[in-house]
Amino acid sequence: MNDLYNNAIGHWVIVTIAITALLFVVLTATAYTVWFERVALGRIQRRPGPNRVGPYGLLQLAADGIKLAFKESFVPATTDRILYVLAPCIAVGAAFLAWAVIPIGLWDNPKVTYWIADVNIGVLLVFAFSSLNVYAIVIGGYASNNKYSLLGGLRAAAQLISYEVALGLSLVPTFMIVGSLRLRDIVDYTVTWGPYHGPIPLILLTPIGFIIYIIAAVAETNRAPFDLPEAEQELIGGFLTEYSGLKFVMYYLAEYVNMITVSALATLLFFGGWYLWFVPPFLAFLIKVVLLLFLYIWLRGTFPRLRYDMLMRLGWKVLLPLGIVNVIVTGIILLAVQG
Amino acid sequence: MAIAIFFIAAAMAVAGGIGVISFRQPIRSVLSLVVVMIALSILFLLLSAQFIFVAQVIVYAGAVMVLFLFVIALLGPAKEMARGRLRFQTWLSALFVLALFGLVWAMLQGVQYRQPEKTDLNTFGTVQWIAVYLFTNYLYPFELTSILLLVAAIGAIYLSRKEGDDR
Numbered sequence: 001m002n003d004l005y006n007n008a009i010g011h012w013v014i015v016t017i018a019i020t021a022l023l024f025v026v027l028t029a030t031a032y033t034v035w036f037e038r039v040a041l042g043r044i045q046r047r048p049g050p051n052r053v054g055p056y057g058l059l060q061l062a063a064d065g066i067k068l069a070f071k072e073s074f075v076p077a078t079t080d081r082i083l084y085v086l087a088p089c090i091a092v093g094a095a096f097l098a099w100a101v102i103p104i105g106l107w108d109n110p111k112v113t114y115w116i117a118d119v120n121i122g123v124l125l126v127f128a129f130s131s132l133n134v135y136a137i138v139i140g141g142y143a144s145n146n147k148y149s150l151l152g153g154l155r156a157a158a159q160l161i162s163y164e165v166a167l168g169l170s171l172v173p174t175f176m177i178v179g180s181l182r183l184r185d186i187v188d189y190t191v192t193w194g195p196y197h198g199p200i201p202l203i204l205l206t207p208i209g210f211i212i213y214i215i216a217a218v219a220e221t222n223r224a225p226f227d228l229p230e231a232e233q234e235l236i237g238g239f240l241t242e243y244s245g246l247k248f249v250m251y252y253l254a255e256y257v258n259m260i261t262v263s264a265l266a267t268l269l270f271f272g273g274w275y276l277w278f279v280p281p282f283l284a285f286l287i288k289v290v291l292l293l294f295l296y297i298w299l300r301g302t303f304p305r306l307r308y309d310m311l312m313r314l315g316w317k318v319l320l321p322l323g324i325v326n327v328i329v330t331g332i333i334l335l336a337v338q339g
Numbered sequence: 340m341a342i343a344i345f346f347i348a349a350a351m352a353v354a355g356g357i358g359v360i361s362f363r364q365p366i367r368s369v370l371s372l373v374v375v376m377i378a379l380s381i382l383f384l385l386l387s388a389q390f391i392f393v394a395q396v397i398v399y400a401g402a403v404m405v406l407f408l409f410v411i412a413l414l415g416p417a418k419e420m421a422r423g424r425l426r427f428q429t430w431l432s433a434l435f436v437l438a439l440f441g442l443v444w445a446m447l448q449g450v451q452y453r454q455p456e457k458t459d460l461n462t463f464g465t466v467q468w469i470a471v472y473l474f475t476n477y478l479y480p481f482e483l484t485s486i487l488l489l490v491a492a493i494g495a496i497y498l499s500r501k502e503g504d505d506r
Contacts, residue, residue, distance in 0.1 A: 083366070120465040124393040131401025135373070138405065142366060142412045150412060157409045161402055181466055 018116045022099055030256040031061040036290075037297045044301035065249070073245035076145060083143035088247045091136035091254035097129040098261045103184050105274030105281035113184070122182045123171060126265060127164070130220060130258065134160040137222070137229055140251070141239035152238020155308065156222065156229035162315040163219040163226075169323030170212035173330035174269055177205055187273030201272040208326045210270045212319050214295070217262040219315070221255065223296060225303035228311060263292035345385055352378035365411045369404060376400045388464040 035050065035058060042049025050057030075084065101122055103115035119125060134157055141153020175181055178189045190199050203210045219226035230238040240251055267273060267288040276284035306314065351374055358371030380395035462468050473481050 080364075080366075083370075119389060121389045121393045124390075124397065124466075128393045128396035128401065131397050134401070134405050135370075135408070138408050138412060139366075139370070142408075154409060154412060157405050157412075161405055164397075164401070179467075 015116055018114065022116065026096070026099060026257060026260065029260055030253055033256050033260060033293055035061050036293065040294060040297045041301050068249050069246055071245040073247065076242050078145050079242070080143040080145070083139050085247070087136050087140035087143060088243065088250035090139070091133060092250045094129050094132040094136065095254040095257035095261065098126045101125045101183060102261070102264055102268065103187070104285055108281055115184070118182065118184060120182060123265070123269070124181060126261065127168060130261070131164060133254070133258065136254065137239050140243065144239070144242035146242050148235045149239050149241045152229040152235050156239065159219060159226065159228060159311060162312060163216045166212055166315060166319035166323050167216035167220055169320065169327060170209045170216060171269060172327045173206040173209045174202055176330055176334055177202065183268050187268050187275070199272050199275045201270060203270040206270070206330065208322065212323050212326070213266060213270070216319060217266070218296065218299060221258045221262055223259065224300040225305050226311065227305060228308060231305060259293060259296055260289065263289045263296070266292050341385055344381065348378045348381040348385070365414070366408070369407045369411050372407070373400055373404045376404060390464060390466050390469050
């Protein structure tokens with residue numbers, strides 16, 4: 001496998017196959033995440049959720065997809081056409097690009113690990129691509145030429161920039177402990193604690209980091225309770241107001257791909273990736289990602305939306321100082337332990 | 340392969356630069372500048388400067404330009420008016436362009452092309468490599484930069500305070 005990978009042509013063949021497989025898997029996963037969310041939300045709110053189309057409503061998403069694809073794509077008259085179309089494309093592109101550096105362990109014996117690019121800067125690349133996501137929302141909101149869209153876009157710009165800082169800081173302790181930004185190194189980080197020698201979920205070492213990460217990540221993906229850019233009760237739908245048909249689907253797709261990316265990243269960074277006792281790696285990875293996705297849905301089902309000033313206060317006055325203190329404390333402990 | 344990517348990225352950067360000054364709508368100028376930033380980051384990546392690449396995307400494309408966009412979006416979709424144009428502007432700009440290219444030409448006179456010194460491409464430009472230099476050889480400039488940022492942050496907070504606001 002490694003020989004083939006190092007060969008110039010073999011490398012391209014493997015990467016092309018990996019990208020194709022990724023598109024298929026992530027798109028399917030997105031569809032079933034939406035189904036999962038609707039069913040879980042239904043149960044939380046004591047109603048059945050989708051159960052008409054196909055067994056357990058599993059084909060609901062196919063039906064919705066076909067409906068939206070054939071829907072007339074209504075474009076308001078005075079929009080900036082080019083930017084209006086460009087914005088959802090940026091959303092989808094940025095969402096999928098992040099998956100270029102996410103590795104997944106598939107099997108234990110022989111050891112097979114999937115990845116497209118295994119780069120030194122690893123996690124930072126995910127942040128770089130997800131930071132482009134803000135353009136999709138601001139441009140979409142601006143180009144729609146609608147005051148609610150514009151307000152949604154502006155809210156998104158401020159929110160995403162504020163929480164990006166906390167998101168980055170939340171991971172610094174992990175980098176300090178592992179000494180690498182490469183996602184495979186972080187997953188393969190092993191400890192020797194008495195009789196135990198092997199990989200551990202890093203959340204045991206940086207619990208505060210995980211709390212900051214998950215709050216900031218929910219805000220970064222514009223999900224409830226941080227969905228102020230959409231906020232249908234106050235802004236009609238924010239930047240999404242004027243989007244319909246396939247362009248709406250693209251935004252929707254990007255949102256759910258981002259959710260899965262954040263969950264996969266949390267799995268790799270805090271929950272030991274694909275290691276879970278005797279469970280086969282790909283199954284372990286899947287279980288952890290699904291549990292984190294459930295956390296997302298659970299948050300949406302139980303928390304009311306934050307007011308805008310509360311959002312900013314939480315980001316700048318709580319998460320950011322907490323993140324900095326977390327980094328300093330981790331540094332002191334590391335110095336004390338390693339000498 | 341690298342040459343092809345270089346020319347694509349360079350063309351992107353130049354096209355973006357032309358876009359910044361030739362678009363009438365400010366928002367398109369801002370987006371052109373984003374294209375320039377991303378093209379530059381690709382050039383950094385071609386030079387194996389991985390960390391600079393990602394810092395360029397996160398900081399410039401992901402944060403600085405978003406603030407530009409924020410301000411422009413607040414101003415609304417008004418077109419920039421062509422007014423106050425100098426009479427001899429064309430000639431003046433031609434003069435400046437000539438001066439710039441003359442400078443570039445003069446600077447390139449003494450340049451000799453050679454292989455880079457013994458650099459291990461497995462470590463060059465990585466996060467660890469940059470961190471080692473930043474915290475040893477270049478520690479003082481690095482710390483001075485942080486003081487500059489602190490001053491800027493305090494200044495921003497002071498300026499945004501309302502008159503008679505004691506908080």
